[in-house]
Amino acid sequence: MFEDVDIIAGNANAVRTYSALNGMDDAAAYAQRKGLRVSAGASLGPDEMFKSEGGVGSHWGVMASNRTPKPGLSSSLLAPAGALPPRRTAKNPTWFSKDERTYSIYTEWQQNTDYVPSGAMGDTWALDTDECWLRNPHAGKSATHVGYWPQRDAGVHWAGTYWQTPSGNWGDEPGGKDLRGYNRLVFYARGDHGGETIHFFTGGITGRHGDTLKKHQTDVRLTKDWRQYTIDLPGGPAMRRIVGAFGWSASLEENPRGGVGFCLDDIEFIRR
Template sequence: MMNPKIISGFCFGLLVAVTLCGSVATQSAAQEQKAAVKLFYVYSDKGAANSNFFIPSGWMGDYADLTLDNGWSDDVYAGDTCIKISYSNRASSGARWAGIYWQNPANNWGSKENAGVDLRGVSRLTFWARGERGGERIEEFKMGGISGPYPDSDTAGIGPVVLTPEWKQYSIDLRGKDLSHIIGGFAWSANLDGNPKGCTFYLDEIRYE
């Protein structure tokens, strides 16, 4: 007959082993999830499986003066397509400014519960941009900042930015930001004071790193 102390010790050791294995598995899953979010696309190519997690649905200001083509294929930075945005100088609603938010889900101005994306683990938002002619002034490129009952957990941005006709990469520092609930994944705004004749510009490779 086996000694009860030996049986007790064996059972305790088995319990510790199972607990440790479970802990290691949980930590491993968390690390894999964190590693997976280190490259998160807002836009790479039209219809790409690894992008379009945010939708350009939040049109603001003189929104009727805007056009957006997310499948523009002429002089792209990378891949097959880029985004072309044109902003006319009509001031159709009298706002004299316009902009677009990329939202999750579409048309979410902070009113939708259990929405948004947890982007903890990234440290910056990068994108490539160029102007049609050069000199186009974008007042702000940003992420976050949407309020409402279920708002963005934080916000960050850069600007004003004067674009060149050549592709150039821009970066928004996200270190120290609360990225646990992001519904406004990317946004830009411009006005007629900086663009009296309106402007056309292009965006590509918008991603969190």
Template structure:
């Protein structure tokens, strides 16, 4: 070994150790996220039904213009036949948009371990109606992308135009990886010049 190489070797080793110290925590963090198994959920899993919401998914992810969103989980008007209450959601602004994500744990945008293993679920179903009809709402599950350490294992959504009558909607989960769902349900909508109100019930995985 030449004298020049002998002098350079400690420098190379120091750089290698420094690089390892920088990268190792990130690698370990990603590994922990990848290895974290979501808790297995019993099916059917009810997100909301007739005033009951015990799934573990929390409507904590208020989006867009949160101050314009009014949330009433115990509405007793316009209820579905056979029910005593429903979920009433109003967006009071005439412009902009709003939305709510049901998350586990609360306020989890992919930074915390959580979610549920919904493997075996065939459909995400829900009942909805508008106050006046014509309200265009996007409903779905899974919002957290793979750029976050604890992301949703799959996503799905449907955009519907509501009527004044209750109607059941269904999102097929066929072929979907449901092993880690952080965002169990969500809705988003734009005001399009006027406020809007709609109602939900019977939101569940089966």
């Protein structure tokens, strides 16, 4: 039998509630082992490795940072409507093939992908990313919703996120994917209210193992309806190592209402 408990994510509460963790960073797995059913909202989506409070704070998700369910959690802690989709395997890497026309960064929640939104920047404490947004996706069952809620008297008044591989890689470790042959980045976006000013980009992560692609960017004023946006790319050798496949940034100055919320869907590299 499970004991129902409420868990408030955060380092202080984690330490107080689970003093018996004994160095175990995976809070959700610990709850599973101890027969605790985590109430809705306590463990949300994937681990958020960008969190900086230390300890278990970045490990509350019911999925690993690459959006794959943690062992044993899909049946008891992860309970979406209907059966979970089958896990994709290396023998069937449907998100990428050099013979395919597209390479997906995000098309659906829990899709296998090499890239995760781990590269938080600026006012990281004011960011909120939900990769299982079920309200009005562009296609399929889910989209990604992003929120940036700054404070006028705190922070640097801008924020953003890179989708990186490996998770949290700022060019200081080997990684990235060889995407030669892909010469266009296509994605769909819509604003919560319309009028949000967002900068979208790919490439540009520096460092010894950073992107071979210089930063390519498009600046967008969103509408409330889904629209397709495109960033043209050079293809060829410039795409040899892509660490930061996709990213966005927004500032308080360009969004004086005080914050932005918007959705993303069907983020893909395409061969023309």
